[in-house]
Amino acid sequence: MEVEVKFRVNLEDIKKRLEGIGAKFSHYEFQEDIYFSIPRPKLLRVRAVHNNGKAYLTYKEIRDERNGEFYEVEVEVENFEKTVEILRRLGFEVEVIVRKHRWVYKIGDITFELNRVEGAGDFLDIEVIDDDVHRAKEKIWTVARRLGLGEEDVEPRLYTELLSEASRVKKRGISG
Amino acid sequence: MEVEVKFRVNLEDIKKRLEGIGAKFSHYEFQEDIYFSIPRPKLLRVRAVHNNGKAYLTYKEIRDERNGEFYEVEVEVENFEKTVEILRRLGFEVEVIVRKHRWVYKIGDITFELNRVEGAGDFLDIEVIDDDVHRAKEKIWTVARRLGLGEEDVEPRLYTELLSEASRVKKRGISG
Numbered sequence: 323m324e325v326e327v328k329f330r331v332n333l334e335d336i337k338k339r340l341e342g343i344g345a346k347f348s349h350y351e352f353q354e355d356i357y358f359s360i361p362r363p364k365l366l367r368v369r370a371v372h373n374n375g376k377a378y379l380t381y382k383e384i385r386d387e388r389n390g391e392f393y394e395v396e397v398e399v400e401n402f403e404k405t406v407e408i409l410r411r412l413g414f415e416v417e418v419i420v421r422k423h424r425w426v427y428k429i430g431d432i433t434f435e436l437n438r439v440e441g442a443g444d445f446l447d448i449e450v451i452d453d454d455v456h457r458a459k460e461k462i463w464t465v466a467r468r469l470g471l472g473e474e475d476v477e478p479r480l481y482t483e484l485l486s487e488a489s490r491v492k493k494r495g496i497s498g
Numbered sequence: 499m500e501v502e503v504k505f506r507v508n509l510e511d512i513k514k515r516l517e518g519i520g521a522k523f524s525h526y527e528f529q530e531d532i533y534f535s536i537p538r539p540k541l542l543r544v545r546a547v548h549n550n551g552k553a554y555l556t557y558k559e560i561r562d563e564r565n566g567e568f569y570e571v572e573v574e575v576e577n578f579e580k581t582v583e584i585l586r587r588l589g590f591e592v593e594v595i596v597r598k599h600r601w602v603y604k605i606g607d608i609t610f611e612l613n614r615v616e617g618a619g620d621f622l623d624i625e626v627i628d629d630d631v632h633r634a635k636e637k638i639w640t641v642a643r644r645l646g647l648g649e650e651d652v653e654p655r656l657y658t659e660l661l662s663e664a665s666r667v668k669k670r671g672i673s674g
Contacts, residue, residue: 366588379555379575381584395583399555400574407571408557412542 323385324392325458326449327466329475333444336436337425339469345427345434354421356406357482358414365482366414370402377402388478391455420481432465442484445477499561500568501634502625503642505651509620512612513601515645521603521610530597532582533658534590541658542590546578553578564654567631596657608641618660621653 341347352373358366363384370377377399385391399405410416420439427434435447448466452458466472477484517523528549534542539560546553553575561567575581586592596615603610611623624642628634642648653660 360588364587379581379584381587383587395580395587397580397584398576404571404573405555408555408573411540411557411559411571412536 323453323455323458324394324449324451325390325455325462326392326447327390327462328477329446329448329466329471330477331436331444331446331471331475333436333438336446336469340427340434340436343429343465343468345429348426348428351424351426353424354419356419357417358409359417360414366409368402368405368409377405379405389480418482418486420485422481429465432461439481439484442481446471499629499631499634500570500625500627501566501631501638502623503566503638504653505622505624505642505647506653507612507620507622507647507651509612509614512622512645516603516610516612519605519641519644521605524602524604527600527602529600530595532595533593534585535593536590542585544578544581544585553581555581565656594658594662596661598657605641608637615657615660618657622647
């Protein structure tokens with residue numbers, strides 16, 4: 323199980339705090355995510371990582387109301403556009419497109435995904451893979467508090483939810 | 499457009515004839531194809547090539563009644579089982595599993611796929627990629643006649659159709 327908590331942050335400020343608590347910078351990615359319309363709690367995504375040419379097909383099931391626990395199956399695919407075309411021809415419609423700059427940091431088995439999301443702002447996803455959800459959340463909150471983050475900073479909405487309005491506007495623009 | 503004609507053949511006999519007309523052996527594959535239930539003329543397949551560890555997600559649309567013209571989109575995927583799981587979780591059901599030993603030969607832009615299909619027999623698919631279907635069929639039939647193959651040797655059914663009965667029996671065996 324993938325367990326994560328998303329916080330609204332200030333990008334430059336949180337980078338310094340991450341380095342301050344000993345988080346190691348892992349890598350940077352510029353991601354373009356296409357989410358397809360399927361009924362919740364399921365999510366279907368094709369991701370392009372434009373700075374390294376990789377692409378992924380990902381299926382997720384949200385396992386809790388606050389969008390913090392996911393069952394995930396992800397497979398790398400050779401071609402982003404072809405994968406999108408296959409899904410569209412199978413009848414899936416594009417729901418929203420999420421473009422984000424991501425800086426990944428790590429401490430042990432905790433992953434910090436610092437995201438600048440176009441049209442939505444800056445966020446820090448703290449993520450732990452653990453089938454013991456309680457233990458995973460404890461790990462996440464212990465390190466969140468060390469970063470000065472509290473309940474009031476939590477953003478419970480998915481990026482798809484944050485962006486769905488902006489994306490509808492954008493798609494009207496493209497098709498019009 | 500992918501244009502192909504499938505012939506019932508004798509494997510050893512046709513290998514000699516292929517070599518006799520100058521076809522070059524390209525490679526051998528042991529393929530396992532999982533076809534998912536979607537309405538015709540669409541086909542959805544995940545293929546594992548067991549002898550080289552590769553896997554592919556493929557979408558096809560049959561464009562004619564004799565199953566000889568296809569629009570195809572194919573993408574290589576990093577993992578066969580995960581891709582199958584994603585499709586199953588999206589609600590697609592396994593329709594039939596096709597296992598075949600394939601010897602591929604080539605002459606110019608004509609591809610010969612000599613298939614020993616478990617449970618169905620030996621077949622030669624002669625294939626040309628060309629948006630001019632008429633020209634493609636002429637190329638296929640010219641070389642087919644040189645191989646001693648005629649209309650009476652054509653198998654118009656898809657492998658999925660040839661195997662659907664055998665597969666239903668097999669699945670009952672696995673689940674029982």
